[in-house]
Amino acid sequence: MLNKGFGNWIHRRRVKSADHPAVIHAGVSLSYAELAERINKLSDALRERGIGAGSRVAFLGANHAAFLETMFATTQLGAIFVPLNIRLAPRELNFALRDSGSELLIHVADLAADAQAASADSPVSQLLEVAMIPGQDSSYERALQAGSSEHKDVNVQLEDPAIILYTSGTTGTPKGAVLTHGNMTWNSYNVIVDYDITSKSVGLLIAPMFHVAALGMGALPVLLKGGTLVLQERFEPAAVLDAIQRYKITQLSGVPTTFQLLAEHENWAAADLSSLQMLTCGGSAVPLRVLEAYEERGLGFSGGYGMTETAPGTSMLQAAYSRPKMGSAGLPHFFTDIRIADGQGQALPAGEVGEILISGPNVIEEYWQRPEATEASFHEGGWFRSGDIGYLDSEGFLFISDRLKDMIISGGENIYPAEVEQAIMELPEIESVAVIGVPDDKWGEVPRAIVVLKPGSTLDESDIEGHLNGRLARYKIPRTSVFLNEFPRTASGKIRKSDLRKQFS
Incomplete structure (x- = not known):
């Protein structure tokens, strides 16, 4: 095959897992064969609308099957996918559309007004609206169904850009991190190796896929292995506890507040959590009282550290170390290296605090049309400057002290x-x-x-x-x-x- 990128994964997976459920959203289940057919049809529809290698296609919406269909259909063509944060104001969305040069915007129906406003005075010339319930009539669905289901093999290499993900913009103007097919592929390898993802994994996605954590650590590795994704558009504790029991969820990710709210919900004590095998928590260390609440249910946490620019995995802390190494972000992922450095990028010995530098095939090489920012973000040898400070202990476990700017x-x-x-x-x-x-x-x-x-x-x-x-x-x-x-x-x-x-x- 010419296509070496992750856009081809579902096409390859359909042969091995045709009837296995790939995505469940709003009660609608799509097998790998059904998902592959829809991706091929949408890919053909995008091609008919002028989308090709290097084109940018944006998506505005919460977790939805159409998010995944658009991402795979776009990258299958060698085009670049631009997921947009639904919490941004139209002016901020407009910046991302203009900065990325997106030509087509696909959006969910309840964000139609924002999509229209954001598209004004931007390169976007076409909009497709997705129904809130997957498969229902919409301009998106009509365009998809008009497309050919024949798979087209396009020349896509691992070094080709696949996704532009904009940083949160908490300081200054957002930058578009250019994630290549190789970045996303190697990150998925890291997750599969370090978290033991299998074809029997059933992942519940409650964090938004327009954020790199849910996309890179949750969605792509599970689909690569032929597991099942259950999508929820927003976090609601009662709905999460119900989904765990209904779909026999094996893995769940969130931030400390997520797990705290679940443990404090009135349905917590009666909920059947026996299917859960892996809980991963990011953003900050798990407070002791939250850790204890889950240990009482026989559950432990894996932790981790990462960022958009590393696709996003950098390190992970196995659940077995959650107490012996409490507060640690764990060991580097299998195919990733970490260095603690001084201001000149020189390695510091164990125990000394310095800037966390990261190297590996999951690390970006550039920001979109920001050569100055790209140059400032790397030390000699290709080490990415995280902007975080921390130290490695004598056994190589990473401890985050804080953001440099904090x-x-x-x-x-x-x-x-x-x-x-x-x-x-x-x-x-x-x-x-x-x-x-x-x-x-x-x-x-x-x-x-x-x-x-x-x-x-x-x-x-x-x-x-x-x-x-x-x-x-x-x-x-x-x-x-x-x-x-x-x-x-x-x-x-x-x-x-x-x-x-x-x-x-």
Whole structure:
């Protein structure tokens, strides 16, 4: 075959797993044979609309079977897929469409107004609307059904660009990370090797696939192995617990808040979780009380660290190490290397804190039309600069200290907010916390805690200070605390610290 890219995976998989369910969404199940046929038809429809090698096709929508169909149909042609974050405002979406040069936009029906507004004054000349229920009548479905189901073998190589994923834009103008077919393929190999994905895996996707974690760590590896994906458009604890029992879910991924809300739901105690084999948690370390709640059900967590630019896996912590190496992001993925470096990119010994550098076939080579940003993001030898700081222990386990830009310098001392946040999260009344630096005439900066309490809980500034006294050095203890009802968050569930700095610094 000419096509070496991941766009051809479903075509190859249909021979081995024709009748096995590939995707289940809104009660509609598609086998690998059915999914492959729909991808071929959509690919032909896109070709008829002028899409070819190097063209950009955007998708706007939450988790939907059409997301996967569009991604595979687009990349099968050698074109580039541009998934858009549905939480962005039309002006922000317009930037991504203009910056990527997307020619065609496929969107779900309930985002039609945003799609129209975002497409104005952009290169988008064609829009296709997807019905909320897969397969129902829509311009997307009519275009797909008019296409030929014959598979076309197009010359696509692993080094060819496959996806442009825009960074969350929490600071400055978003950059488009160019993920190649090779990046996504090698990341899938890493996941399959380190997480033991099999053809019997049934993954529940609750995080949005327009975010690299759900796409790279959840969707693609499972489909490569011939497993089954169950898609949910949004996170609802009751619906997740129901889906685990109904579809015999074997793997579930989320952020700490996801798993906390599940454990606190009224249906938790009665839910049958016996099918679950793997829980993976990213974004930050799992609080001890959440870890204990799952251990009581015989479940443990795998953790990990990654980013858009690494497709996204960089390291993983096996569940067996969740207590012995608590707070660690684990060991490098099988085909990925990690270096802790000084400001010149030189390797530091075990235990010393420095910038985390990453190398491997899953790491991007460029940002879309940003040569200056690309050059600034790499050290000599192709080591990608993560912008995170941390250290490797004597056994090679990675520990994240914080983002370089999040680090607080108070009186010449470095304060890593993640360390302070972890200590504050020991208080059972606290649901979430973020620590930021605020200006101080004497010390330059001092830490401030921004806190969200659990419903019905009460806590004040003195309680937090009293809890931290003796646990942390005095200069690390927040001088002030602010209490909120909820945090501003990115699509992946991470707290937008840049928004908090604007409001509370």
